[in-house]
Amino acid sequence: MPFAFHFAARSDVGMVRSNNEDSGYAGPRLLAMADGMGGHAGGDVASSTVIASLVELDDDAVSGREVSQALLDRIHAANTELGEQVRDDPRLDGMGTTLIALLRSHDKVVLAHIGDSRAFLVRDGAVTQITKDHSFVQNLVDEGRISATDAQTHPQRSLVTRVLTGDAHDEPDLVVRQGRIGDRYLICSDGLSDYVARDTIDEVLLGVSDPGECADRLVALALRAGAPDNVTVVVGDLVDLNKVRAPSTLPEVVGAAAVRRSGSGTRPIPTTPAAKAAALTKAATGGEDDDADHVTLAEEGPSSRRGIALRLAAAVVVAAVVLAGGSYAAYAWSQRQYFLAASGGVVSVYRGVDQTLGPITLSHEEYATTIAVDDLPSSYQESLEAGIGVANRGDADARVQELRLQAEACRYARAHGEACRTVPSTWTPPTGTPSPTPSPTGTPSPSPSPSGTSPLPSATPAASRAPVTPLPPTTTAPVTS
Template sequence: MFLHYSAISDVGRVRRENQDSGYAGPWLLTVCDGVGGAVRGDLASSTAVQALRKLDQQPDEDLLGQVAGAVHRADDRIAEIVEEDPALNGTSTTATVVLFDGNRFGVGHIGDSRAYLYRRGELRQLTHDHTFVQSLIDEGRITEEQSRTHPHRNLILKALDGIRHEEPDLFEFPAEAGDRVFVCSDGACGTLSDGQMLDILSTGTPDFAAVELVRASLEAGSTDNVTCIVADVAEEAPGEDLQPLLVGAAADLPRRMPLAGAVGGLFRGHRSGDTGEIPPVPGEDVPAGAFAADPLDPEAVRYAPRPPGRYGWLRRIMVAAVLLGLTWIVLAAGWSWSQQQFYVGDQDGRVTIFRGIDADLPGISLSHAYEVTDVDLERLSDIDAETVREGIEADDLDDARLTVDNYAARQDVEAG
């Protein structure tokens, strides 16, 4: 059997650079997602895909052994680039690898990119996320739906970083004619529900489905890069015009091309009209139209360092002034509240009403004597005197005066 495939990677509507990389060929499907927040996630994902794409040849019998070896080599290559440039320490990427031998699939997986199987009208998730929220789902503490909005949904527990040398999940399954395999970054599966993915994957060609999945992810509000690979298992070989596809940060070719990077016409969607050709947004220093003739790689421009903004010192002063103002407001509000509080305590052996709170900060007193009464602690019982020395909270000034009156009456009783 043969694979008919398509691949597309889109930077999305929020991120400035694409940290996803993907590859689709006659034997191999893989998606790597540079872990957000890490140093040069785009470099990690593209390095991994460039290493993994060497798998794209007819496999031998040891399908999983080849997948595991390729994942380890990708990890070693990341370790090499970090050793060459220590500033890259911390870069990492997910990796989901699907290797086809004509009759079965071998899968290697690490991170939170995913692989799905659409077979006979049903969609099944093949991989298991290595994330903090997935551990909460496994423990029954949250649902799959709740995980989509969890504040720690992007926390990855396992990734290729060249340091920890994590072992990937490995498994295989038989292929059937009519199967459709879907591999994606979390920009798609983290936004779309299983029902939405099933609806799109159940119709159309791989080209059609890949475009629709990306379009639907962006329209559903994905704030991440989105990479989708769709491949059908068929008994007939694909046309000669279907070439291996390299997309995202790992792409070697200029990015102004049809969405999936395929040789051939444009892809069209069925729900919102023609998705057509979506050219990349030129960088600030690249004139519109430069992609067609300029030999400069637009990906290099996209990731090129940018000059620091002007008047950075003024921005820092303004931020500091705002923080100082907020601090002053908080302290003033706290002081105002404290001066509306009262308690009864001891001052020089006299029962005294204090204004403020019965506490002190280093070098700062948070209360002061408000009314010194003529109730003498020595004329009270030992228990009452000790209670006053420890401080007696009052709801307000009237409540504090009532407490003093009670101790004045007790003083008269003790004296009588």
């Protein structure tokens, strides 16, 4: 019996985020989804790097017992590449990604999983979650300290304990499953599972027969629920090619790896790598034009002209993913820069570069200080007007401390009828320094420390998706369900 995946992949940036750190892939034999983390430190680079490494598995060259090892080898190679990227560019330190990959060989499906992204199986009218989150909250549930219901609203539910970070000890769970005709697989990022109720997800999976329409519906529900996170959905139905006609073998790539948003924000559009792969497939096979948005099927069997076209299309996808990763890397670089500027009468620290590209602003306020611009020497005020560039967050904080010192010296001078002037970093206020004047917001500036400088503002909270210290990995022996 010839098996095939009838598949679709969709992704949306979500209601709050400015960039998509998810990457998804759906092809004849491979379904994969990676949810990058690390924010502007490179989550999008991490997810697209891993997905790019897996794409070539969507081929008929790997079969039988080799499938599990081939998938594991690719994941290890991708993880090694992440480590090399961090070593080459320390600013990427802290990036990582979850991964769920389903690799099919005939009726066997190998599932690899690490992180808190989820996979579901629809079989015989029932929906079952077939992955267990590698997360802090899941550990609490396993230990009986909280209930599964409590876990859904726990404030630390996004803390993960195992992800791909480039560390040699990062190890996914690996399970071999027996596939059946009629099975439906869903893999998704937490942008769906955290914001759409499980019974609603089940209802859509059971009630919408077409994979593309099903994926669109799930993404739309997440956006309607106000999901602030990226939302990525990959749906694959296991079908019998003797009963279902296969129109194409065109893979779909979405999210950070390939797709910019269309009007609806959920579908691939003609300028994506998937569309380029479609054009290449058409040229190689002499087929008619295909709509880049339709879901696709792939036939089982030996290499053929269709198989050759698939491999050529996959090669284009790999190249496009690499290019997309490079573009996101450039954007991520800009978001690791910092500068100081005046905002609302006080000094503020901004992350990014002081530029705009059309409607896109490449900076955002990281935090506002209580340093009044008017308290500073005129030379500093002029510099703030143009923006004071710094290399990183540490340099930004150091410059804030310097400005606090200059503002304090100016207040002291003016209180004693003297002109405001720049003072050296060794300056300390003489005994009897007057109390600091209130900031424009009405909040008193902090009192100076014994060294003559004020404490730095508190750093912004760390990203909730940052991985916590990994637990020792457990080995999951392949089982057959």
